[in-house]
Amino acid sequence: MTAAALLPPGLRDRVEAAIDSSALALGQFVRNNLEVRTFGRPQLPLAVKWVASEYAHDYMSVNNGLYIGSNNYTWGQGVYVTGISEPISTAMYGRAGVVARFDPSAWRCFDARTMTNQRIYLRWLKAQPNYSEALLTVHSGHWLQILRNHFREQFKIDVVLFRPDEYDTPGWYTDPQHTWLAVSDWTPFGTLAEKWSQRFVDARLAAVAEEDFRADPGVLTRSPNLTLSAASPHHGGLATAVKMAYSNGTVLRIPS
Structure with a gap:
């Protein structure tokens, strides 16, 4: 039995309709995150990925690009980034801010920020044969990763x-209304790829955060270790400053 045959009547069409309608959201995201226009090449959106400082030096010269994460992340295997307009949203995961260009003009998008699309995904999830194992066994993380x-x-x-x-x-870096992205790379067989992403180009270190974070026990938060200024480093010109640092080949230092 194929995966498509497992779906209730009409559900496939609802998912496809959600993907079609999500194109508008992706288009708006692209417009909000465009790089500085450079003569002779297309103007593309910029993504930001914060990595541990031990990898910072790798992104100061020619490199392999962004790595595809395969842990039990929110939407499964992929590259997790934000747009340049929210440059420090994931700075709690590392002190090295890597910026890269990407071209999503032909991408299929699922906007999971809307309640309607969340319900569609949950309905799809409940239709899967392994749904019970994903909820009722000690192997929940394993099965949910597979289903995502x-x-x-x-x-x-x-x-x-x-x-x-x-x-x-403190809520100084990540806002509940920010947008995070899970980006897919594909094998020739139509399955999710591993290791280095081919979706992002010209990855380079563009920002270094002074702050360092620790995971809080038992909750999904991370606490800053320094808080030297006791205030958020975010300001109205921060996104532009990171964008310009990337364009100019410099590194912006973001204070604690």
Whole structure:
């Protein structure tokens, strides 16, 4: 029995309709995150990925690009980034801010920020044969990871837009209304790829955060260790400053 045959009548069409309607949201995201226009090349959106400082030096010269995460992340295997307009939203995961260009013009998007699309995904989830194992056994993490990947593979979803599900304790870096992205890379067989992403180009270190974070026990928050200024480093010109640092080949230092 194929995966499509497992779906209740009309559900496949509802998922496809959600993907079609999500194109508008992706288009708006692109417009909000465009790079500085440079003569002779297309103007593309910019993504930001914060990595541990031990990897910072790798992104100061020619590199392999962004790595595809395969842990039990929110939407499964993929590259998790934010747009340049929210440059420090995931700075709690590392002190090295890597910026890269990407071209999503032909991507299929699923906007998981809307309640309607969340309900559609949950309905799809409940239709899967392993749904009970995913909820009722000690192997929940294993099965949910498989199901998240399967959903994206079945509908060839290139990117999922979703709200943050982990925050810095003071709320200085991550806002609940920010947008995070889970980006898919594909094998020739239509399955999610591993290792280095081919979706992002010209990855380079563009920002270094002074603050360092620790995971809080038992909750999905991370607390800053320094808080030297006892205030958020975010300001109205921060996104532009990171964008210009990337364009100019410099590194912006973001104070604690």
